[in-house]
Amino acid sequence: MKPPPNPRLVLAVxxxxxxxxxxxxxxxxxGLVFVCFVVLLGAFTLKTAAPEVSFVGKISGGLxxxxxxxxxxxxxxxIRRAVWDHTQP
Numbered sequence: 001m002k003p004p005p006n007p008r009l010v011l012a013v014x015x016x017x018x019x020x021x022x023x024x025x026x027x028x029x030x031g032l033v034f035v036c037f038v039v040l041l042g043a044f045t046l047k048t049a050a051p052e053v054s055f056v057g058k059i060s061g062g063l064x065x066x067x068x069x070x071x072x073x074x075x076x077x078x079i080r081r082a083v084w085d086h087t088q089p
Contacts, residue, residue: 010077014070021073034069
C-alpha cells in the first residue's frame with residue numbers, strides 16, 4: 001500500500017493553493033468546497049467592506065476560510081500518516 005503524503009508537504013501546498021492540501025489527502029470534493037467558500041466569502045467581504053478598509057480587510061472572509069483549509073489539510077495529513085505508521089510492521 002502506498003504511504004500517505006508527508007504532512008509538511010501537504011502543509012506547504014495548502015499554504016500556496018487553497019484546497020490542494022485536501023486533494024493531496026485524497027479528498028478532492030472537500031478541497032473544492034473549501035475553494036468555493038474562499039471565493040464566495042472573499043467576494044462577499046470585498047463587496048460589503050467599507051471603502052477605507054485595506055485590501056486584506058476586504059478579502060478577510062476568504063483568507064479566514066483559506067486558513068481553516070490549511071489547518072484542516074495538515075491535521076488530516078498528520079492523522080493519516082500516524083495511522084499508516086502505526087499499522088506498518
